[in-house]
Amino acid sequence: MPAAHSKPGGSAIRDVVLAVHGGAGSVPRGSISDERELAYHEGLTAALRAGQRVLDGGGSSLDVVEAAVRELEDHPNFNAGRGAAFNADAGHELDASIMNGRDLSAGAVAGVRHVRNPISLARLVMERSDHVLLAGDGAEAFALRHGVPYSTQDYFFTQRRWDALLAAKKPEAPRSRGGGTVGAVAVDRSGDMAAATSTGGMTNMLAGRIGDSPVIGAGTYADNRTVAVSCTGTGEVFLRGVAAYDIAALMAYTGAPVDHAAGTVILEKIPGLGALGGAIALDPDGALSTPHSSEGLVNGYLTRDGKIVTRVYDDETPAAG
Template identity: 65%
Template sequence: MWLRSRLQLVPVFAAVATVALGLFTVPDSGGPTSAGSARSSGTSRPDTRGVVLAVHGGAGSALIREETSPEKEKAYRDGLAGALRAGQKVLRGGGSSVDAVEAAVRALEDNELFNAGKGAVFNEDAGHELDASIMRGSDQAAGAVAAVRNVRNPISAARLVMEKSRHVLMVGEGADDFAERHGLKPVTQDYYWTQRRWDALMKAKNPGRPQTKASRAEDEQAMGTVGAVAVDRRRDLAAATSTGGLTNKLAGRVGDSPIIGAGTYAKNDTVAASATGQGEVFIRGAATATISNLIEFDDMDVTSAAREVLIERLPRLGGDGGVIALGPDGEFAAPHSSQGLLHGYLTADGTIVTKIFLDESPPGARGR
């Protein structure tokens, strides 16, 4: 372990130097990058290396190329790229990885395309209850909120819990009040209302109603969650996750997104991870903490550990989903057992890549 960590410092110094010099430039999004070779024989192949920030827009959310209009493609790519640029601005200015993931997730929460913040889905009572968490890898400090109803950006409320309280998780009205007392202006429930989420609720309440391909795709996108992972110039990791939950969920239901070790985890020596999928299974499988433990105790690389959990273990518990996982050396993987995973990443040289179509990240294809 000591030798491997020392060897990893060589590429890290190069990436950090690039960030420190402020050489971020952003070309058009959507282009592929070549994946790096595996660390050694028998290890999995990462999606890419040299990543400083990555985001996701939910598992089961990827689009079908032939059925997607150019306008819709642009909207989703712009949404992911906009979140990456928000985090990039922070990192380029010398901000921390915590600052970067908060900025990236806030951008996704403000975009009604995604199931978080403004675009949150409805629960069974036609209300909105939102969850979020954030974790700092340097000392494993963490904060989370669950079932909040009046916070515009739940990820910022989660950070307040981490930094302004002695707690890790606050829920419901108490969390809403805490956020307001610490400067977050409240919003009313109608702030989150969107027509497409209302239509999804109506379909969920009428399961016998015939569905078109478009409505099935909309239902899948309603399962989504957003998240971000980052490494800064000090080589500190951070992760953040935010969600509106499941369409037509029981009032009071909480999934994995605000649960540290299930939906979110960050530890400097191992990984920053943000998960999305069937939350109950991610909780039972302690998904993101298990990825970290496999790296720390089984000497796995980031990609192998993430694949082990997402592709091998969680499906045996009866659920699927995806994760974005980032190591301190910039190794990045986004394995998923779900049909798709909307995600994108930013490399140290400023390249932004977004993946929104099923054929850009087929389930289980990466890391073999």
């Protein structure tokens, strides 16, 4: 007799082929300018369109998520690539990971400082090395050996992130809780799934800090049998909770639908460990769950019939939906 699943999770969105997120966090209506709202929608739409072009051309889900995340990395409003946060030493350290659900191959980089699109470097690690995760100087050297253009740190400067660092260094400033990440999940015409995540880290984090985004099973996971997941939130807790893999495991071992599995991890387990965050989780049939214990989750999705939806404000994405 199959297990009953009546706990967390709402109605999943159906017939989705690609979903993206721009990080967990609160964006109440009226809290940002019209220009910034438009920039968020434009950035999410550009990412979805980039993935759509790959899908329409017969590309793989791996190509799709890389293309979508590259667009988000190039956009200064998102905390990845171009818009990366400043660490405590006023530098930028970027992390990313990508995973192929067909054969569970994966690649990741952590603490890179001179690569504009870490997600593409993560894919190079997967396809052109014997390793899964390269970090720091080793990842930078690998990038140069494979022709990845070198970028100086000033490429990543944005005034908004600089102002955030200065505010975070004030004695009365609250402790940063994370949340700035981008990601994508997709399923292609062959039924192959992929997931990708990229981040600029946390404002005022210690140099050398690594969160969940480049760790397979914590911030990113994909398996054709179950789900493709990209997480966002307080990386230390998503690491401890092995959040992305836990969603897949619940589906594999209990038969839970994607909305229940993702909801259980994001709405119960992660808050129980003392943190907030969200995820986008897509199953092989195109059911998408976007649970978040944070007040909001910036996200968007593309359906099989070409419909694009982008959601920025808190009230646009139900916590369990």
